[in-house]
Amino acid sequence: MIRLDAKNSILIAFCILSIALVLYVPKIYLRNNIYYVSKDVNRLYAHYISLKEENRFLAQQLEDMKFKNQIVDSLIIKSLEEKK
8 A cells, every 4th residue: 555645645646747748738739730720721711712702703704805805896897898
């Protein structure tokens, strides 16, 4: 049986403290890492959504410009044919 004097009590307390630190420090580190990675993922996802919207807007503008160009080309061709 272990005798509990001041020296043994401090030794047992340090052993329990070191075991607790060994168990909980990696858990705390992983939780912090997961938190910061999820913040980065959320920031990148928001950036992705805004770029997707911008791409949709630019595609619409391109389609409008193509349509306008077709109309202008047909008007130019028609005016050239009328001059002949």
